[in-house]
Amino acid sequence: VAMKKSRRTVAQIKRLMAMSLVIAGLSACATATNTSMTPNSALRATVDGDWRSAESKARDAARHPAESLSFWGLRPGMTVLEVNPGAASWWTEILAPYTRMTGGEFYATGADLDDPKVSERAREERAAFAQKYSDTAVYGPVKVLNWSLTSVLPPANSFDFVLVSRAFHGWMRGGTTDEYLQRIFQILKPGGILAIEQHRANPGPQDPKAPAGYVTEAYVVEQAEKAGFRLQAKSQVNANLKDTKDHPFGVWTLPPTRLTAPFGKPADAAFDRTKYDAIGESDRMTLRFAKPN
Numbered sequence: 432v433a434m435k436k437s438r439r440t441v442a443q444i445k446r447l448m449a450m451s452l453v454i455a456g457l458s459a460c461a462t463a464t465n466t467s468m469t470p471n472s473a474l475r476a477t478v479d480g481d482w483r484s485a486e487s488k489a490r491d492a493a494r495h496p497a498e499s500l501s502f503w504g505l506r507p508g509m510t511v512l513e514v515n516p517g518a519a520s521w522w523t524e525i526l527a528p529y530t531r532m533t534g535g536e537f538y539a540t541g542a543d544l545d546d547p548k549v550s551e552r553a554r555e556e557r558a559a560f561a562q563k564y565s566d567t568a569v570y571g572p573v574k575v576l577n578w579s580l581t582s583v584l585p586p587a588n589s590f591d592f593v594l595v596s597r598a599f600h601g602w603m604r605g606g607t608t609d610e611y612l613q614r615i616f617q618i619l620k621p622g623g624i625l626a627i628e629q630h631r632a633n634p635g636p637q638d639p640k641a642p643a644g645y646v647t648e649a650y651v652v653e654q655a656e657k658a659g660f661r662l663q664a665k666s667q668v669n670a671n672l673k674d675t676k677d678h679p680f681g682v683w684t685l686p687p688t689r690l691t692a693p694f695g696k697p698a699d700a701a702f703d704r705t706k707y708d709a710i711g712e713s714d715r716m717t718l719r720f721a722k723p724n
Contacts, residue, residue, distance in 0.1 A: 473507065474500060477528045482569050487524055490687065493712040495668045496525050502666045503626035503719050507533030509591035514540050514578070514615065515598040518556060519687075520563070522596055523573070527564060531571030538590070540578030549579075580610050588620045596628040597715075599651060600641035612658035616722060625660055625720040627651060628669060630682045630713045644682035648716045660720035667717070674714035682713050 478497050505511070511530055516523050516539045523539060530537040541560060542553035557575060564573040576585065593615050602608040615625060632645035652662055678684035680693055684707050691702035 471507075473529055473532045474505070474525075476532065477525045480524070480528055480569075482528070482566075483524050487521055490521065490712070493669075493671075493686075494521070496522075498668045499626075499628065499666070499717055500525070500529075502664070502668060502717065503592070503594075504624050505529070505592055505626075508535050509533075510536045510538070510589065512538045512540070512576075512590045512593045512618070514593060514595045514611075515601065516540070516560070517597075518559075520560060522594060523560075523564060523570075526594070527570035527573050531567075531569075535591075536574070537571060538574045538576055538585075541575040543577040543579035543582045545577055545583075546579055546581065580607060580614075584614060585618050587617050588623075589618050590623055591620055592624045592626065593619055594626045594628075596626075597630060599627075599629045599646045599654075600644045603639060603641040603646065608654050609658070612654060612660075616659045619722045621722055621724045623722050625655065625722070627655070627716070627718040627720065629716050629718075631670075631716040633676060642681065643676070643678070645676050645713075648718070651716065651718065655718075655720050659722065661723055663719045663721050665716070665718055669715040669717045671711060671714040673710045675710070676714065678707060685710055686712055 474497055478491065505526075509530065511526055513520075513522055513526055520539075523537075527537045529535070539560070541557040542549050544554065544557070561573070561575055564570045577583065595615070599608065602611055619625060629651055630645045632641075632643075632647045634647060634649065637647045637650040648665075656662065674685070676682075680690040682688075683690045683694070686708060689704065689707070691699040691704065
């Protein structure tokens with residue numbers, strides 16, 4: 432009887448050892464896949480995730496999320512900050528689950544709740560953002576940072592990857608471009624990535640307020656380099672040669688905003704949207720900067 436028990440014990444040990452080898456092999460394969468430069472399985476899973484709305488997924492053809500994030504150098508295990516995600520928070524639906532799946536951390540900026548001047552609307556928008564991404568089983572813990580020119584910054588060298596998408600024109604309108612780039616430089620790790628997506632103006636003089644939402648690539652590069660970043664690469668993945676950039680209500684005439692009248696005015700039901708919808712989303716620069724080591 433003792434011999435039979437011994438044989439069973441040995442067999443069980445062998446099975447456990449075999450399972451351990453299989454698991455180790457699968458882990459190694461997963462790691463190799465997730466660190467490749469092509470859109471990896473985790474990134475593909477987040478882009479295809481069923482938590483994303485049909486409306487969000489419909490924009491993938493214009494915004495190329497997997498290709499853009501691969502170009503920018505997003506990798507498993509990174510600590511990621513999304514600056515000014517906005518009410519739609521299109522990128523958050525991808526970045527937060529990706530960091531959860533790959534052992535990273537995700538942060539986003541929000542209204543500075545320590546600033547007594549912050550409007551009630553801004554506070555409500557931050558609360559709505561937190562509620563939208565409260566399902567930790569899907570998004571992991573989404574941490575929202577107070578973000579203003581006077582907010583307390585996270586410790587220096589905290590982030591591996593910072594995404595600034597379609598925010599430059601807003602900074603320019605408020606005259607805060609220099610300050611925000613300097614703050615990002617402080618909290619990005621040496622060697623860390625600053626990923627920028629921005630509506631692209633034709634080359635030429637830059638209106639300092641960017642009233643139409645378009646910014647020249649030269650201006651963005653100049654401002655980022657002035658803050659200490661180094662341009663690593665440019666991609667044309669989000670280029671749109673059909674965008675004439677002379678629309679009556681600026682870039683917001685195009686999808687997805689699709690204005691038919693100036694901001695603050697009632698929509699014009701008689702406005703012919705045909706040619707603007709045919710253009711699609713804007714022509715955009717896609718730039719990768721790094722903080723020097």
